[in-house]
Amino acid sequence: MANSNDSWFQTTAAREIHLEQLKQAERFNGRAAMLGIVIGIITEGLTGAGIAHQIGLGPLVDGYAACRTQFLPFCF
Template sequence: MNQQQAGDKWFQDSAARAIHEQQLEQVERFNGRAAMLGIVIGVLTEAITGQGIVHQIGLGPLVDGYAACSAKYLPFCF
């Protein structure tokens, strides 16, 4: 590999790394905004319906079962 080819490979590698970092930054920004939007929607729905976020996503029986464990009503209580 001569000097010109080595320089070209270095330039291509550094350009590819810069493009990857830029794409990663855009994806992470989108994920953060989507998460914030989801939390806001969950809190607004909780305010409207009176059901917590855990109940909204279908995990309410698990939380309710855990609360009932103090009375030893469920078989998986410790």
């Protein structure tokens, strides 16, 4: 009976540790995303280039690359 109780405790403790690590990872990812958006907005304000243009998706957003490469079923 003691072995079964120990197994339950270890399983529960492992689950709690995993959930805490998952919370920490998600918190870090959220903070990194917020920081990236703020940096993108500041750069947009300073340079005038939108976030899509900053990461290389400007032509796709503008519609030129979408028409040339057939990414979208319509052209702008």
